[in-house]
Every structure is written in structure tokens, then in C-alpha cells.
Amino acid sequence: MxxxxxxxxxxxxxxxxxxxxxxxxxxxxxxxxxxxxxxxxxxxxSSDESINKTPDTTKPEVKPTTDTSNQIKLSLAELNGRMNSVDVLDLNEQANLCDGESKVLKTKDLTISYNPSNNVSDKDLDLAARLSQVAFEDLIKRTKLNKEEDLNIRAVDDNWTVCVKGDKTLNGTGDYEKFTFSPDRNDIMMSYLLAKHELFHVAAFELKQDNIAIPHWFNEATAEHFADRNELLVTHKEMNAFINGSDGEDAYGVPFAIDTFDENKHYDMAYEPISTALNYLIDHGLSDADMIEAIKSHDPIKTIDDLTENKPYTIEKMKSETDFNNEVVYWMKNxxxxxxxxxxxxxxxxxxxxxxxxxxxxxxxxxxxxxxxxxxxxxxxxxxxxxxxxxxxxxxxxxxxxxxxxxxxxxxxxxxxxxxxxxxxxxxxxxxx
Incomplete structure (x- = not known):
């Protein structure tokens, strides 16, 4: 170069x-x-005054447990090759699957359509079908979930629905047996990662055995984790700006305290801080299987605490900024x-x-x-x-x-x-x- x-x-x-x-x-x-x-x-x-300047050196050192062996990383050529091999069936019929009668495609595990008010071409619908199927297959492999037993997909009629938007904004939402997203053919890889993220949300709906909500921070952090989006964790200065606000931006508070979604805040900026908090838990013993177990449980936070007993504070205690700084930020600085x-x-x-x-x-x-x-x-x-x-x-x-x-x-x-x-x-x- x-x-x-x-x-x-x-x-x-x-x-x-x-x-x-x-x-x-x-x-x-x-x-x-x-x-x-x-x-x-x-x-x-921004101001760093709320962060401990002198970490407690009496705390035991936590050795990072980075393990990328389970991650699924594709080159763009590999992704395109797998997408080309996906069988896509055009049902040659209209159906009301995405709030309006529109064209329907099927893959092995997914049914793909769109809202007729969206500008989705046949070419873009086919693209969304192919990359969503690849993302689904990789998510099953990554999470080690059984699609029949864990996700209740046993026949074609059980297929999850994909609703495609045509604005190419790389946004999405996951729901029960359905997700909506806006892929962009100019960024196939990010569209694939977005599909995996939203598919994990759909999986979480299936895994959850009751009506107790998964805390928002854990729901989003695990979706990022299993999507294998490659990003560095934030620094303590960036975490402080996230918690307390900076340059007119929202103050989000401590990641562990983000229990519910606030539609007035821009949570696209929350993924890396909450992923950093999740990686703190990973370094204290939380495995991929533990994350799935917590989602399935009646009390996800208590389950996480039980599975990470070597951390000094409970998650509830670390909702306090002081305790979060003393423990998680100390770990970050190391x-x-x-x-x-x-x-x-x-x-x-x-x-x-x-x-x-x-x-x-x-x-x-x-x-x-x-x-x-x-x-x-x-x-x-x-x-x-x-x-x-x-x-x-x-x-x-x-x-x-x-x-x-x-x-x-x-x-x-x-x-x-x-x-x-x-x-x-x-x-x-x-x-x-």
C-alpha cells in the first residue's frame, strides 16, 4: 500500500x-x-472525576479469558459464496405477513416478505432472503441451539418471518417468530451481522419460558455477542461519557441499570458500552451456555450472579455508579x-x-x-x-x-x-x- x-x-x-x-x-x-x-x-x-484515580490494588487480578474459537468469521467472498448456494423459492403468491399483501419467498428455515408501503425490489428481497438464511444457519451453529427442540422450528409452517424494509438504513427489530430489517447491498457484511443480531432476539423470545422481561442491556449485549461483530471494548473515558453524557448527548447511566428500552434515547450508541459490561462478566466466568441458561431462566440476573460467583459484587449492587466504577471500571483500566x-x-x-x-x-x-x-x-x-x-x-x-x-x-x-x-x-x- x-x-x-x-x-x-x-x-x-x-x-x-x-x-x-x-x-x-x-x-x-x-x-x-x-x-x-x-x-x-x-x-x-469528558470530565473523569467520577472514576477512581487509584484502583484498589488489593483486588485479585482477573486474567482475561478471550476465546474466539466459537466465533464464526466469514470473508466477503465466503459470505457471497454461501448466499449464492441458498435455495430460494418464489411462492408466486401474495400474503399479509408484514402488515400488507406482498410477495413471499421461502428458504429452508425462513419466510421472507415486506410491507407494500416499503420500496423493496425483487432483487433486494432475494438478497435479504439469502443473507438471512446464512445468518440463521450461523446463529444455530454459534449458539449450539437445536432448532427443533429449542426454537420450535420443526416444519415449513414453523418458519420464522423476515420483513424487509427498503430504506437500506441497516436498522432492525426482533420480535416473536419475526424480525424486521433494512439490509443494504452496498454493505453485505454489515447486513449479515445485523440479521444475526436480530435473529438472536427472535431466538430469545422462543427460549424465554415466562413473561418476565430480559433486561435490555443483557438482551442487546448477548445479541451483539452471538452476532460476532468485531469491535473493541470502550475505554473508561468513553464509559464515563456514556454514563454521564457528553457534548449534549444523552446520559444513559450505568449499563447494568438499563433494564428497559427508552424510545427517547439513541441506543445505537449503547452497544459497545453494554458489550464491555458483558465482557466483564465473561472474564468472571460467564460462558456462552450460561448466557442461554440465563435467558431461559425465571430470573436472568440472579442466574448470572449464581454463575459468576467469583465477582465481588452482585449486578444489582453494580447498578450504582460508585460500585460499577470501583469494580467494572477498575477491570477496564487493567x-x-x-x-x-x-x-x-x-x-x-x-x-x-x-x-x-x-x-x-x-x-x-x-x-x-x-x-x-x-x-x-x-x-x-x-x-x-x-x-x-x-x-x-x-x-x-x-x-x-x-x-x-x-x-x-x-x-x-x-x-x-x-x-x-x-x-x-x-x-x-x-x-x-
């Missing part, structure tokens, strides 16, 4: 609002000719590291952060982003889920003087060892006008 800076047109990119407060966004870098996934962005650096960055010459460009993309990831699907602090020329990151290996690094910024064009300086190849990103020097890169 050549060492230059690239002007990235705003029309090809999801704008990074409020200093990367909006999480799980995607940069489409036309100069790089591939998708660069921006994740783990978090909030801007996983945090700082990388020194020498920035490139960047007249007129606001630098936002460092993008890392694995050298062997031709699709840039496992890339991640860490926020840059220009005052100290450093970037703080949570290394808990950072995989060792060789990465291409890019410095991401925005040229506001030239129509809000995003700029990617790079690449520089580095090697991560033991979760440590070595110092990166962009100062000698030539500038492409």
Missing part, C-alpha cells in the same frame, strides 16, 4: 457526528477500494493501553483517530478505530479483544475547508504484540493534494 493521504468524498461515508459519539459506523473509503469499518469510537474526552502517534502534516484537517486493519483482511471487515487526543499525541484503547498480528494503520481526519471530505493518511504497517500497538509515525508521509 502506498503512503499517501486520500480525500474521501462525504457522499461515500457515514458522517462521524459529535466527535465519533455515534458508534458502529462505516467509512467507505473509495481511495482504498474497500470498506473500512469504524467501531469502538466512543465519546469525546485492560487499557496508550499508543503514541506522531501525526501527519494536516493543515485544515481535524484529526479524529487511528484506523487499524489486519494485513490479511482483504475486506477490511475486522478493522477498528481508536480516538486520537491531539493535545497529547496519543490514543487510549481497551486491548481486551485486540488480536495480536500485523495491521495496516491509517490516520483518519476531516477536511472541513473542502466540503467536509474525510481524509485517510496511510498506510503504515505495524505489528501488535501482547495487545500493545507500537508508536506510529505519520510525519513523513507525502501529502496527495
Amino acid at each position: 502506498s503512503n499517501v493521504s486520500y480525500q474521501i468524498p462525504i457522499g461515500y461515508i457515514c458522517k462521524l457526528n459529535n466527535y465519533f459519539m455515534a458508534l458502529n459506523k462505516t467509512i467507505l473509503a473509495t481511495a482504498l477500494l474497500s470498506v473500512i469499518t469504524v467501531s469502538g469510537c466512543g465519546g469525546s474526552d 485492560n487499557e493501553k496508550t499508543v503514541k502517534i506522531t501525526p501527519p502534516a494536516h493543515d485544515g484537517v481535524t484529526l479524529y483517530g487511528l484506523q487499524l486493519s489486519p494485513v490479511n483482511d482483504v475486506d477490511y471487515e475486522d478493522s477498528f478505530f481508536i480516538e486520537f487526543d491531539e493535545a497529547s499525541s496519543t490514543a487510549l484503547y481497551n486491548a481486551r479483544k485486540l488480536v495480536d498480528g500485523k495491521y495496516y494503520t491509517f490516520m483518519i481526519g476531516m477536511n472541513e475547508s473542502e466540503g467536509d471530505n474525510y481524509v485517510a493518511y496511510g498506510s503504515i504497517e505495524i505489528e501488535v504484540k501482547n495487545g500493545i500497538i507500537p508508536e506510529v509515525d505519520f510525519s513523513k508521509l507525502p501529502i496527495k493534494k
Whole structure:
């Protein structure tokens, strides 16, 4: 890869609002000719006074238990190949499955349709059917659930329903025996991950044996976990911004206290903080099977507490910000590291952060982003889920003087060892006008 800076047109990119407060966004870098996934962005650096400055060193060290052996990772070529092999049957009939009479497709395990008020082409409906079936198969394999015994899918008439929206916004909702989503053929991989996320919500409805609601934070965190979306965990500064609000953004409170969905808050920004809280529990003994058991139980939180006895506080106690900070944030700080960055010459460009993309990831699907602090020329990151290996690094910024064009300086190849990103020097890169 050549060492230059690239002007990235705003029309090809999801704008990074409020200093990367909006999480799980995607940069489409036309100069790089591939998708660069921006994740783990978090909030801007806000007041840190509520976080313990001196962690209690008497606490026993918790060794991270990162285990990716159960994860299902597909390259874009593998995903497309499997989608092409899915058998899709056009029933040549109209049915009212998504609040209106419309066309119906069937795959082995799913029935796919749409609301006629949505703009869904036959081509997009077929795409949604194929990627949803692949996502369903992978979720069954990932969760080790039995579709007949656990999910009650024993015949074609038991198929779950997929309602497709045509706005291509990569949003979705899961419900009983049905999920709705808006895939985008320009981002097949994210559409596949979204389908897995929503399918897990449908599975949770089937697994739940009573009417006691699953706490919202656990419901969303487990859906992210089993979807295998590759993102770093947040830092303590980003967690503090999430809990207390930053730059006019909502204050969400402690993740463990988010029991119900608040329609007035933008929960697309909650996935990484609540995933971080879930990974705290994973490091204290919570397994994939335990998560399924908790969902099935009459009291999910008590079940989690019983299965993670080596943590000092109950989840109920850690709904308090003080106790959450003393325990979870202490654990987070033990996983945090700082990388020194020498920035490139960047007249007129606001630098936002460092993008890392694995050298062997031709699709840039496992890339991640860490926020840059220009005052100290450093970037703080949570290394808990950072995989060792060789990465291409890019410095991401925005040229506001030239129509809000995003700029990617790079690449520089580095090697991560033991979760440590070595110092990166962009100062000698030539500038492409």
C-alpha cells in the first residue's frame, strides 16, 4: 500500500457526528477500494472525576479469558459464496405477513416478505432472503441451539418471518417468530451481522419460558455477542461519557441499570458500552451456555450472579455508579493501553483517530478505530479483544475547508504484540493534494 493521504468524498461515508459519539459506523473509503469499518469510537474526552484515580490494588487480578474459537468469521467472498448456494423459492403468491399483501419467498428455515408501503425490489428481497438464511444457519451453529427442540422450528409452517424494509438504513427489530430489517447491498457484511443480531432476539423470545422481561442491556449485549461483530471494548473515558453524557448527548447511566428500552434515547450508541459490561462478566466466568441458561431462566440476573460467583459484587449492587466504577471500571483500566502517534502534516484537517486493519483482511471487515487526543499525541484503547498480528494503520481526519471530505493518511504497517500497538509515525508521509 502506498503512503499517501486520500480525500474521501462525504457522499461515500457515514458522517462521524459529535466527535465519533455515534458508534458502529462505516467509512467507505473509495481511495482504498474497500470498506473500512469504524467501531469502538466512543465519546469525546469528558470530565473523569467520577472514576477512581487509584484502583484498589488489593483486588485479585482477573486474567482475561478471550476465546474466539466459537466465533464464526466469514470473508466477503465466503459470505457471497454461501448466499449464492441458498435455495430460494418464489411462492408466486401474495400474503399479509408484514402488515400488507406482498410477495413471499421461502428458504429452508425462513419466510421472507415486506410491507407494500416499503420500496423493496425483487432483487433486494432475494438478497435479504439469502443473507438471512446464512445468518440463521450461523446463529444455530454459534449458539449450539437445536432448532427443533429449542426454537420450535420443526416444519415449513414453523418458519420464522423476515420483513424487509427498503430504506437500506441497516436498522432492525426482533420480535416473536419475526424480525424486521433494512439490509443494504452496498454493505453485505454489515447486513449479515445485523440479521444475526436480530435473529438472536427472535431466538430469545422462543427460549424465554415466562413473561418476565430480559433486561435490555443483557438482551442487546448477548445479541451483539452471538452476532460476532468485531469491535473493541470502550475505554473508561468513553464509559464515563456514556454514563454521564457528553457534548449534549444523552446520559444513559450505568449499563447494568438499563433494564428497559427508552424510545427517547439513541441506543445505537449503547452497544459497545453494554458489550464491555458483558465482557466483564465473561472474564468472571460467564460462558456462552450460561448466557442461554440465563435467558431461559425465571430470573436472568440472579442466574448470572449464581454463575459468576467469583465477582465481588452482585449486578444489582453494580447498578450504582460508585460500585460499577470501583469494580467494572477498575477491570477496564487493567485492560487499557496508550499508543503514541506522531501525526501527519494536516493543515485544515481535524484529526479524529487511528484506523487499524489486519494485513490479511482483504475486506477490511475486522478493522477498528481508536480516538486520537491531539493535545497529547496519543490514543487510549481497551486491548481486551485486540488480536495480536500485523495491521495496516491509517490516520483518519476531516477536511472541513473542502466540503467536509474525510481524509485517510496511510498506510503504515505495524505489528501488535501482547495487545500493545507500537508508536506510529505519520510525519513523513507525502501529502496527495
